[in-house]
Amino acid sequence: MAEILSQTQTASDAPGDTLKTIRSGLTRRHARERRFRAYGIAAICAALGAVLILFSMILAKGIPAFTQASLTLDVFFDPAVIEVDPRPEPQPGQSPADYQKARLDWERQVTLVNWNRILEAAIRQAAPDMEVDTRQALSIVETSERFVLRDRFVENPALLGQTVKVDLLASANVDNWLKGNIDRSLPDSQQQLSAPARALADRLLENGTIRFAFATQIFTNVDSRSAPASAGLAGAFMGSLYMMLVVIVLAVPLGVGSAVYLEEFAPKNRFTDLIEVNINNLAAVPSIVFGLLGAAVFINYFRLPLSAPLVGGLVLTLMTLPTIIIATRSALRAVPPSLRQAALGLGASRMQTVFHHVLPVTYPGILTATIIGVAQALGETAPLLLIGMNAFVAAVPATPLDQSTALPVQIYLWQGNENRNFFEARTSAAIIVLLGLMITLNALAIYLRTRLERRT
C-alpha cells in the first residue's frame, strides 16, 4: 500500500500521467498476485504430493508381500525315517508332572527325526528329472516347514506310513526369485540360490507345485529370524492389542475424571493453574522422554518385567492422558451454560448437573478423543524401544505380563533385517496393516461422531 500512496503522490501534478503510472503499476502488482497464488498452489501440491508418494511407495512395495510362493507336496511319512515310540497318553494315577515329562521325552524323539529327509523326498518326487543335491533341494522350502511336518505328526501319529498332501511355504529366496525381485542376470556368486535350485524353483512353478497364495502367515504366525518366509505379525498384533486395552482402561477414566474436575469443580487458584500448565506441557513432551520415565520408574524402580505389554501400556497411557484431558475439556467447555443453569436451578447438585446432564452431551467428543489418542498410541515406537519391547519374541503373548513386541516395533525390527530384498516388502506389508488399523480407527471416530451428534 505504501507503493500505491507514493505512486499517487509523485504523479499528482500531472493528471494524465497518473493513470498511466497506476496502470503500469497494476500489471506488476497483478503479476505479483499471480505469482503469490502460484506459490500457494505449489505448496499445496507439494503437501499432497508427499501424501501421494508416501502411500504409493508403501502400497507398491507392500502389496506383493501379501501373496507368497507356497508348495503343495505329497509328503510320505516314511516309517523307515520316523522311528519313534507310540505317543504316551495320560495314565490314571500318574501325576501331571510325570505325564508331562514322558510327553516331552517323546516329543524330543520326534524332533530328532530327520524331517529334512522326508521333505527332500517329497521335493524330488515333485520334479523327478531335475539334478539337485540335498542342500539345493532343501533350499526350496522354508526352514520352518520341517517343524510343520513334525507338528502335524505330533498331533496325529496315525499319519505314519501314509502319504498326505501338505501345503508348505517356499523359502524367502525362492519367493524373491520367482517374483523377480532379484536381477536374473546376476552371476552365480551374487545369487542367494544356487543355479540348480533356481532351475528347480522355475520348474516347480511351471508344473504347478509352487503357487502364489495369499500369505495368511503374515496374520497367523509370529516373528521368525531363521525362517523369514514364515515371519508374521500375530505376536506383535496381540502385544499392541494388550497395550491398547491397558490404555483404554486407564487413560479414559483418568483423563475424563481429570478433565471434569479441572473444568467443572476446580477452584481457580495456583494449584489448578499449575495442573493446567503442566498438562499443556505434558502434551508436548517428546515421546522418548516418556520412554525414559518408563525405564527408570516402571522397570528399574518397580521391577516390572521388561518387554511386557503392561509396561508399554502404562507408558502409552501417560502419553495419551494429556490428549484425552485437553479434548474432554474443550468438549465440556462447548456445552452451553444454559444447560448447567437449568439443572442447578431445578435443585440438582453440581455433581448431579455434571454427571447427569453435562457429561452425556460430551460423549461424542470424548469418544473421538479416545479413539484418536488410541490411534496415536498405536503408532508410537520410540518409548517402547526403551522398555525393551524391541526384543525378539517368537510367541504370542498370553497375558499382558508376557514378553511381547508391538506392531510399530515389529516394523522397526523388520526394516533392520539383513535379508533386505525380502523384508522390505514384508515391512511395507506390516506398515499397510498398521496404517489400515489406524485408518479404520479414525474412520470409526468420524462415523461415531457424526452419528452421535445427530442424535443429541
Added chain:
Amino acid sequence: MNSLIVATLLLILIGFAYQVGWSRSRQVAPAGGRLHSRPNYHGARVAIWALVPALLILGLWAFFSDAASRAFVMAQLPSDVRAMGGSELAQALSRIEQIATGFGVVGEPAPYESAAGQALREFRNLAFALVVAAAAGTGALGLYLARRRIAPRLRARDEVERVVRYLLIACSVVAILTTIGIVASLLTEALRFFTFVSPIDFFFGTVWNPRFSTVGAGTGEYGLLPLLWGTVMIASIAMLVSLPIGLMTAVYLTQYARPNIRNAVKPVVEVLAGIPTIVYGFFALVTVGPFLAGIGDLVGLDIRATSALTAGIVMGIMIIPFISSLSDDIIRQVPRAMRDGSLGLGATQSETIRRVILPAALPGIVGAFLLAVSRAIGETMIVVLAAGNSPYLRLNPGEPVSTVTVTIVNQLTGDTDFASPQSLVAFALGLTLFLMTLILNVVALFIVRRYREQYE
C-alpha cells in the same frame, strides 16, 4: 481362580450393601415426608462403606502374601535344606510350590518336600479363607455401621459426592505425578551420571565416544555438542521444508480456496499428521535417501543415503500439517475488518495477506513455529532410521549425523544395567532434551495465549 472368587465376592458385597442401604432408607422415610437424599445415594453410601475396608484388607494381603508364604515354607524345611542357600534352595522351593499346586514333580518327592508342599497348600487355603473372611467381616461391619446411621435427615448424597470429588482430584493429580516422575527420574539418574563425568565435559565436550560398558567404567568421552549440532541441523532443515509449505498451504486454503476445495484438501494434508513416525523413517530410508543420493550423483555432490538432509526433509514433511493447521486457526482469527479495510483501500489480495494478515498473525505463527521446532528436536524414529548415526561435528548436511534422541535409543535400548555411565548418559541427554522442549513449549504457549487474548 482365586482372584475371580474374590472379585465375585466383592461384587456380591457391593450389590448387597447397595440394596441394604436403598431399602433401609425407604423404610425410615417418614410417611408423606421426604428423605434428604434419594434412596440410591443411601445405597451407594453404604456400598462405599462396605467396599473400602474390604479392599484395604485384600490390598494388604496382595502385598504381603508372597513374603508370608515364603516365610512359612522356610519354617517347614529341615535345617540342612535351609542351610543350602542359593539356587539349590530356590529349586527346592519351586518343587514344593509345584507339589502344593497339585501339578506334582518328576520322580518321587522327598518326604520333607511332600510334607512341606502339603503344609503349604493347607496354609494357603487357610490364609485365603481367613483373608476372605476378614475382608467380608470388615465389609459387613462397615455395612452395619453405615446402615445404622441411615435417617431421613442423613446427607448421604453429600457424602457420596465428596468421595467422587476425591476420586476426581486423584485423577487430576496423575498428570502432576507424571511430570514429577519425569523430572525426578531424569534428575536422579543424570546426577548419577555426573558423578562419572563432569557436567562441563558433558555440556561443552566436542567428542562423542562412549565406548562399550564392558571396557570399564568411566572410560570414553561424552561431549554433547556433536549430538546437539546434529539435532539443530536436522530441525533447521525440517523447518526450512515445512514452514514455507505449511504456511503457504494455510494461506491459500484460508484466503483463496473455494470451500469445497478447502474441505477436500485440508483432511488429506492432515493425514500426514496421523502417520506413525516409524513409517516416515522407513519412507526416508527406502525412498527419499536413495533418491537424494541419486540426485547428488547427477549434480556431482556427495550426498549419502542416510544423512541430515534425508532425515530433515522427511521430518519437514511430517511437520507440514502441524504448521498448516495451527497457522490456519491463527489466520482465521485475524479480524475480518482488517482484511476488508486493506482490500477496500485497493490492495490486491496478496498485498493484503503479506502486509496486513501475516503481520497481524505473526505472534501466533511464531508460537506455532516454536511448537513445531520442539516436535522436530524430540522426534526419534525418523532420525534413528535415516540420519546415519555418526556423532561428529560436520557442517555438510549431506553427511550422516547423530542426534540427542538417536543416542538415547542407542545407549539405553533394552538395557537395565543402570550403573554404567554408558546407559546413565541417556538420562542426562533426556534431561537436556526435556529442558529444551520445555522452554520452547512454555514460550510458545505463552505467545499463542497472548495472541488469542489480543483478538478475543
